[in-house]
Amino acid sequence: MKAHQLTMLGTGLIGEFYTATLHGQRGRDQVRIVFSKSKERAGAFKDRWSIPEATTDLKEAVEHPATDVVVVGLPNYLHEEAVGLAAVAGKPVLCTKPLGRSAEEARRMLETVERAGVFGGYLEDLCYTPKTLKAIKSVQSGAIGDVTWVRSRETHPGPHSAWFWDGRLTGGGAIVDLGCHCIEIIRSFVGKGNRPVEVMCTTDTLVHPIDDEDNAIALIRFESGATGQFEVSWTFRGGMDLRDEVAGTHGTIWLNHFLRTGFEMFTAGQGGGYVAEKAETAAGWLFPVGDEASELGYVDMFSDMFSALEDGRSPRETFYDGYVVNAVMDAAYRSAKSRAWEPVELFEWRGGATPRIAKTTETFEDQIVIKREVLPDGRTKLILKDPASGDYTDRIVSGA
Numbered sequence: 433m434k435a436h437q438l439t440m441l442g443t444g445l446i447g448e449f450y451t452a453t454l455h456g457q458r459g460r461d462q463v464r465i466v467f468s469k470s471k472e473r474a475g476a477f478k479d480r481w482s483i484p485e486a487t488t489d490l491k492e493a494v495e496h497p498a499t500d501v502v503v504v505g506l507p508n509y510l511h512e513e514a515v516g517l518a519a520v521a522g523k524p525v526l527c528t529k530p531l532g533r534s535a536e537e538a539r540r541m542l543e544t545v546e547r548a549g550v551f552g553g554y555l556e557d558l559c560y561t562p563k564t565l566k567a568i569k570s571v572q573s574g575a576i577g578d579v580t581w582v583r584s585r586e587t588h589p590g591p592h593s594a595w596f597w598d599g600r601l602t603g604g605g606a607i608v609d610l611g612c613h614c615i616e617i618i619r620s621f622v623g624k625g626n627r628p629v630e631v632m633c634t635t636d637t638l639v640h641p642i643d644d645e646d647n648a649i650a651l652i653r654f655e656s657g658a659t660g661q662f663e664v665s666w667t668f669r670g671g672m673d674l675r676d677e678v679a680g681t682h683g684t685i686w687l688n689h690f691l692r693t694g695f696e697m698f699t700a701g702q703g704g705g706y707v708a709e710k711a712e713t714a715a716g717w718l719f720p721v722g723d724e725a726s727e728l729g730y731v732d733m734f735s736d737m738f739s740a741l742e743d744g745r746s747p748r749e750t751f752y753d754g755y756v757v758n759a760v761m762d763a764a765y766r767s768a769k770s771r772a773w774e775p776v777e778l779f780e781w782r783g784g785a786t787p788r789i790a791k792t793t794e795t796f797e798d799q800i801v802i803k804r805e806v807l808p809d810g811r812t813k814l815i816l817k818d819p820a821s822g823d824y825t826d827r828i829v830s831g832a
């Protein structure tokens with residue numbers, strides 16, 4: 433395995449999480465140079481993480497002769513420029529979410545890396561949480577049958593820096609910030625080859641005095657007939673709520689990533705400092721997260737990215753995935769305006785065709801079995817439909 437030397441762009445929350453992940457656990461991949469537009473922040477970050485060099489020059493950071501991978505952890509409006517510089521330098525580039533501010537921007541970024549022939553990884557950590565990876569494996573092995581519905585929810589009281597609140601710099605509000613995670617989680621469960629067809633979305637700006645949405649709910653219809661549902665909010669109180677639910681024809685999965693992870697603590701004192709990202713209090717009942725870098729998926733995400741790079745394969749999350757997510761978000765914004773279902777417009781679909789969810793085919797004495805029911809006295813009842821008349825009947829088939 434190769435040890436990578438990285439260019440880290442950005443010293444904010446995500447630059448911190450990425451570097452903590454890479455430099456933690458005796459990791460072999462190390463940040464070689466860090467870029468921040470502020471000399472003080474670049475210097476402080478360099479010292480905090482024992483990074484050899486810091487710079488305020490974006491191009492110099494990307495072109496540093498010792499680095500072989502560029503990690504983009506900058507605000508959304510700088511992603512395209514950073515990816516463009518990495519492509520010119522011929523270096524693999526890993527870009528944080530959302531890929532672009534719109535599908536158009538994301539498509540340009542996708543074409544930039546593909547034209548340059550450089551590796552493009554989409555850093556969508558929440559598709560890599562250990563729980564999510566295991567749940568996806570169960571779904572793929574058929575444990576819950578055909579997926580019919582996926583709900584993904586991310587809500588918190590609002591972002592931590594000024595630029596997030598300016599839709600011109602980000603591409604929107606809570607949808608572009610949080611919905612991008614939910615959409616890719618939903619796609620991972622319904623199958624990445626399952627084409628998102630159309631979106632119905634409602635948004636509102638309820639609490640914060642801003643121009644973009646601070647609350648949104650959307651439905652995504654997929655080619656198989658499955659429905660995705662995402663719920664995002666910048667006005668939720670009580671920390672960060674990250675939950676997913678997957679319903680299948682033979683099973684159900686519930687995932688809770690943050691507020692109820694099995695670690696609950698009470699302190700009557702002044703609290704113990706940092707509890708977890710977006711926690712609103714450090715006293716009273718608390719819901720700490722044991723190892724955020726791991727539980728939020730950063731560890732498995734970077735492992736997949738670097739392994740993919742070395743094996744010459746695509747990572748689980750590619751620039752194309754980031755583009756599809758942007759296209760779904762664009763449809764959501766159009767739907768919120770038109771108040772109607774809006775098509776997901778993709779310049780190219782790379783997923784193939786997905787058959788519609790199969791209906792049950794069990795029969796009993798020429799009748800269609802709609803459902804089996806075990807009664808309180810232990811007998812089994814079948815609910816049957818007569819295919820000729822369309823009539824429904826109950827039939828006790830076993831037990832006392």
Ligand SMILES: NC(=O)c1ccc[n+]([C@@H]2O[C@H](COP(=O)([O-])OP(=O)(O)OC[C@H]3O[C@@H](n4cnc5c(N)ncnc54)[C@H](O)[C@@H]3O)[C@@H](O)[C@H]2O)c1
Nearest residue numbers: 442443444445446447468469505506507508528529530593
């Ligand atoms: N779970 C995740 O994957 C996750 C979590 C948080 C943020 N993000 C993404 O990471 C990116 C950065 O978010 P963040 O939370 O680190 O933001 P932040 O505000 O904490 O940090 C942003 C960084 O960019 C720098 N910056 C701001 N304006 C700049 C400019 N004009 N030129 C150069 N540098 C500039 C800031 O100095 C800072 O270092 C965003 O795209 C965000 O969506 C991803």
